[in-house]
Amino acid sequence: MKALTTFLNHPYAFWVLLSLPVIPMLLGLGSGDLEAVRNVLHPSGEFAARFMIISMMITPLMMLFKDWRWPRWLMKRRRYLGVAAFGYAALHTVLYLVDEGVVAFTGSELSKLYIWTGWLAFLILVPLAVTSTDGWVRKLGSTWKSLQRLVYAAAVLTLLHWAALHDWGGIGPALVHFGPLALLEAYRVWWKMNRRRMRAGQSA
Numbered sequence: 001m002k003a004l005t006t007f008l009n010h011p012y013a014f015w016v017l018l019s020l021p022v023i024p025m026l027l028g029l030g031s032g033d034l035e036a037v038r039n040v041l042h043p044s045g046e047f048a049a050r051f052m053i054i055s056m057m058i059t060p061l062m063m064l065f066k067d068w069r070w071p072r073w074l075m076k077r078r079r080y081l082g083v084a085a086f087g088y089a090a091l092h093t094v095l096y097l098v099d100e101g102v103v104a105f106t107g108s109e110l111s112k113l114y115i116w117t118g119w120l121a122f123l124i125l126v127p128l129a130v131t132s133t134d135g136w137v138r139k140l141g142s143t144w145k146s147l148q149r150l151v152y153a154a155a156v157l158t159l160l161h162w163a164a165l166h167d168w169g170g171i172g173p174a175l176v177h178f179g180p181l182a183l184l185e186a187y188r189v190w191w192k193m194n195r196r197r198m199r200a201g202q203s204a
Contacts, residue, residue, distance in 0.1 A: 041095045064187060
């Protein structure tokens with residue numbers, strides 16, 4: 001048991017876990033045809049959203065389960081989850097460009113809601129991933145947290161991107177994934193407001 005705990009606590013072990021979903025995707029691309037690309041396109045985007053959602057759920061989970069160890073364990077690895085979300089989003093974007101070719105840059109394609117929201121979400125994730133290292137955290141100081149809050153905009157854009165797919169045919173799966181995050185964020189807001197009221201009452 002101790003050996004398993006030591007293994008799971010190692011950063012490389014966590015990276016292995018985050019990389020597991022991409023293995024069948026890469027194997028599925030083995031044939032090299034466009035049909036294989038389309039089969040991997042949506043799963044790659046879904047895992048990008050899932051890892052982003054999990055990373056955003058950690059803080060409210062720590063508030064909700066403040067005496068539990070596993071939220072703190074996840075908090076130490078939150079940046080890894082964010083980078084993984086960007087990695088799967090990058091794969092999703094590359095596969096989309098391979099599938100669509102030059103059509104991806106035409107006005108008729110870029111004007112679609114589920115296209116431009118996806119592009120904006122991806123572009124927001126780029127600086128968040130680049131500045132995820134310890135060096136950037138130290139260099140940016142308090143600005144780093146302000147920059148990371150852009151993930152909320154990326155989350156809203158990702159929700160719209162997913163929901164608007166196939167004439168809003170993706171709204172069901174999108175709400176299933178983003179619903180728990182919305183509930184946890186609502187709890188986080190309530191928790192902060194309640195804490196402020198308690199402090200105001202103590203100081204009165």
